[in-house]
Amino acid sequence: MALLPPEEGWYYKRVAKDEKMWIALALVVCLILFFWMIVWHIYGRQNPSFTTYRTTPQEFNALANAFINKYRTGEMNGIPVVEPPPNSDVFLVAKMWRWEPVLVLKKGQEYRFHISSLDLLHGFSLQPVNMNFMVYPGYDYVLTFKPTSTGEFAIICNEFCGIGHHTMIGKIIVKE
Amino acid sequence: MFRTCDITGLKVDLRAERLIQLNAVMAVVSLLVGVIAALLLVLTRWQVVHLLPVEWYYRILTLHGLNALIFWIIFFEVAGLYFGSTVVLNSRMSSPKFGWLAFILMVLGFLLVNYTILTGSADVLMTSYAPLQASPIYYLGIILFAVGALIGVFLFFANLLIARKERTYGDSLPLFTFGLVAAAIIATLTLATGAIIYIPTLLWSLGIIKSIDAGVYKLVWWGLGHSSQQINVTAMIAVWYLGAFLTVGGASINEKVSRFAFVFYVIGINVASAHHLLVDPGPSPAWKVFNTSYIMYIAVLASMIHAFAVPSAVESAQRRRGFTKGLFDWLKNAPWGNPAFSAVFLSIIIFGFIGGVTGVVNGMEQTNIIVHNTLSIPGHFKGTVVGGTTLAFMGATYYLIPLIFRKKIAFFGLAKAQPWVFGLGIAVLAVSMYILGAFGVPRRHYDITFSGGPFTYTFNPAVDFFWVLFAIGGITAVIGALMWILIVVFSVFLGQPVRGPQDMQLQIASPPPPAKEHHGFEAPGTLTLTLLFMGVFLVFLLLNWGWLAAMWEVK
Numbered sequence: 146m147a148l149l150p151p152e153e154g155w156y157y158k159r160v161a162k163d164e165k166m167w168i169a170l171a172l173v174v175c176l177i178l179f180f181w182m183i184v185w186h187i188y189g190r191q192n193p194s195f196t197t198y199r200t201t202p203q204e205f206n207a208l209a210n211a212f213i214n215k216y217r218t219g220e221m222n223g224i225p226v227v228e229p230p231p232n233s234d235v236f237l238v239a240k241m242w243r244w245e246p247v248l249v250l251k252k253g254q255e256y257r258f259h260i261s262s263l264d265l266l267h268g269f270s271l272q273p274v275n276m277n278f279m280v281y282p283g284y285d286y287v288l289t290f291k292p293t294s295t296g297e298f299a300i301i302c303n304e305f306c307g308i309g310h311h312t313m314i315g316k317i318i319v320k321e
Numbered sequence: 322m323f324r325t326c327d328i329t330g331l332k333v334d335l336r337a338e339r340l341i342q343l344n345a346v347m348a349v350v351s352l353l354v355g356v357i358a359a360l361l362l363v364l365t366r367w368q369v370v371h372l373l374p375v376e377w378y379y380r381i382l383t384l385h386g387l388n389a390l391i392f393w394i395i396f397f398e399v400a401g402l403y404f405g406s407t408v409v410l411n412s413r414m415s416s417p418k419f420g421w422l423a424f425i426l427m428v429l430g431f432l433l434v435n436y437t438i439l440t441g442s443a444d445v446l447m448t449s450y451a452p453l454q455a456s457p458i459y460y461l462g463i464i465l466f467a468v469g470a471l472i473g474v475f476l477f478f479a480n481l482l483i484a485r486k487e488r489t490y491g492d493s494l495p496l497f498t499f500g501l502v503a504a505a506i507i508a509t510l511t512l513a514t515g516a517i518i519y520i521p522t523l524l525w526s527l528g529i530i531k532s533i534d535a536g537v538y539k540l541v542w543w544g545l546g547h548s549s550q551q552i553n554v555t556a557m558i559a560v561w562y563l564g565a566f567l568t569v570g571g572a573s574i575n576e577k578v579s580r581f582a583f584v585f586y587v588i589g590i591n592v593a594s595a596h597h598l599l600v601d602p603g604p605s606p607a608w609k610v611f612n613t614s615y616i617m618y619i620a621v622l623a624s625m626i627h628a629f630a631v632p633s634a635v636e637s638a639q640r641r642r643g644f645t646k647g648l649f650d651w652l653k654n655a656p657w658g659n660p661a662f663s664a665v666f667l668s669i670i671i672f673g674f675i676g677g678v679t680g681v682v683n684g685m686e687q688t689n690i691i692v693h694n695t696l697s698i699p700g701h702f703k704g705t706v707v708g709g710t711t712l713a714f715m716g717a718t719y720y721l722i723p724l725i726f727r728k729k730i731a732f733f734g735l736a737k738a739q740p741w742v743f744g745l746g747i748a749v750l751a752v753s754m755y756i757l758g759a760f761g762v763p764r765r766h767y768d769i770t771f772s773g774g775p776f777t778y779t780f781n782p783a784v785d786f787f788w789v790l791f792a793i794g795g796i797t798a799v800i801g802a803l804m805w806i807l808i809v810v811f812s813v814f815l816g817q818p819v820r821g822p823q824d825m826q827l828q829i830a831s832p833p834p835p836a837k838e839h840h841g842f843e844a845p846g847t848l849t850l851t852l853l854f855m856g857v858f859l860v861f862l863l864l865n866w867g868w869l870a871a872m873w874e875v876k
Contacts, residue, residue, distance in 0.1 A: 150491035171625035175618035286602035299778035303763030
């Protein structure tokens with residue numbers, strides 16, 4: 146009786162059979178879900194990485210420029226196109242309101258992405274695979290991607306970063 | 322200073338009553354601002370209309386978030402806290418003066434925040450992630466509002482102490498007030514976290530502190546941001562129990578279980594805020610898994626317990642009234658013409674099936690990759706805080722108007738339909754947003770055709786269909802909310818006075834006859850419904866994990 150103090154002896158009343166069954170079931174499901182996340186770290190292939198370095202916008206920009214100059218193959222709509230070798234470090238810069246560079250990758254190969262922002266928070270959203278990660282200034286987020294499909298992919302920004310936010314779109318091309 | 326209510330027999334402190342009324346009125350004003358903003362946003366995001374220009378879209382989005390998610394709910398909750406600690410306990414208000422101070426601070430905060438947003442000096446959205454910066458007045462407004470609310474929470478505790486000392490109720494608190502205690506404890510922690518993050522942010526916007534670390538800001542901010550939604554959940558569930566009691570005389574089949582579930586919320590729910598950082602660069606996987614799951618599942622378990630306890634309270638009362646045929650006779654013969662009943666029931670369904678199910682997927686470390694910052698996230702909280710909390714609070718006002726404002730409910734026929742219009746609208750909106758997010762449509766985004774960008778991207782053509790559903794659901798929900806505001810404003814300011822029990826349009830159910838000896842289940846209908854829920858939940862989880870496994874590999 147939600148508005149009145151409970152009746153005498155309420156604390157010692159036995160829990161009904163069906164309520165007990167439900168609570169037990171819910172508890173088991175909760176425990177399974179908890180362990181499942183740990184199991185996925187061992188057997189699953191999609192885990193948000195745990196390698197992050199502290200950096201500064203200046204430092205990261207310098208590293209990214211060196212990377213772009215080293216593997217640059219051309220330009221697309223004013224943005225450099227870069228084709229890094231498999232198993233190498235890849236630098237992706239987020240800044241108002243563009244992603245740099247355009248990346249050309251090979252299917253089935255691993256790439257160590259370093260992702261950071263030069264100004265505000267941005268959101269790395271890879272479409273149409275729909276994988277989403279946060280991008281911070283001052284943090285070098287390391288994610289090792291292995292593309293499992295070919296084609297052209299868009300990186301759209303999905304964290305508000307000012308008035309031009311909706312124009313912030315980048316590109317990844319995955320070849321056979 | 323007291324009047325005795327001729328309907329409930331409760332003693333009402335007139336000074337508390339005045340404060341309850343004022344806070345409730347401000348809650349409605351905030352909701353009205355939030356709802357108008359919502360309509361503009363729906364008509365902008367639906368690209369067929371694309372109503373607002375870009376700077377106004379983000380401005381109105383900021384306005385919507387703060388008014389609909391913060392001001393409306395917290396004003397209402399402060400009213401609820403005063404109600405639960407004075408009227409329900411037959412007790413007096415500890416310090417009406419501080420009640421006024423709290424109210425004035427909150428109104429001042431409300432005005433400053435809305436002023437800065439509308440004048441364009443705080444286009445930072447509700448989360449105001451540093452290093453995105455707003456005018457210092459904006460942060461000051463938030464701080465004033467939070468301090469005011471915190472004073473309100475302290476007054477609630479003071480009221481409880483007085484009631485205890487003066488022995489105005491029996492030995493144990495009524496369950497409704499007990500639930501509010503849980504909400505108030507969570508609120509204290511939450512608002513303190515708010516002060517910890519907004520004070521340095523204010524100093525930073527004034528130039529006194531040089532820089533704010535984006536990661537630290539986001540970590541602490543969510544201690545405020547998500548925990549404040551947990552206050553809402555806890556208060557909403559207290560209202561569910563209240564609704565079951567008022568509309569059918571339902572009481573928990575085991576009060577101990579319900580009370581423990583509230584205690585679980587206090588223990589587990591605050592750290593659940595960590596699930597906003599699941600795909601962030603800072604925290605380690607161990608930290609993420611521990612905080613969002615091991616601890617959060619204490620809160621999930623609590624929600625599952627309430628999911629059984631509230632409907633079974635209704636079922637058991639109805640069965641004792643003789644609706645014992647089959648599994649669902651009790652539900653068929655429930656008082657569906659009572660808008661408070663339909664509001665609570667729809668709130669339970671929407672919160673559970675939409676908000677709860679999606680919340681667990683969003684809160685798991687790996688599946689968060691799919692949904693983070695897509696439209697799925699606001700889709701999820703349309704299911705929890707709008708279809709759940711807001712709808713439950715709307716239902717509660719149908720009792721609040723005659724009992725506290727002493728006015729008859731205007732347009733009673735409209736009131737009967739209102740929870741359905743609002744509930745269905747929100748349900749359609751929430752589901753379509755969740756699906757749009759699953760297709761990768763981002764939240765907080767002005768133009769998903771990316772016009773002006775260096776590249777372009779076209780979402781799966783199926784999204785067009787869900788955008789239409791989004792618009793239909795959104796507009797329906799706005800109509801439902803405006804219906805409620807119309808009813809409330811008309812009743813309170815122009816309605817006919819309630820002179821006694823004969824003017825009560827809603828029944829206050831008398832307690833059902835005592836239970837007969839019986840064997841077997843107490844609430845087989847509820848058990849069936851909760852098992853159905855569990856089935857839906859597990860299927861939804863499997864779909865998400867299967868889908869995750871098909872993505873690019875990442876580690």
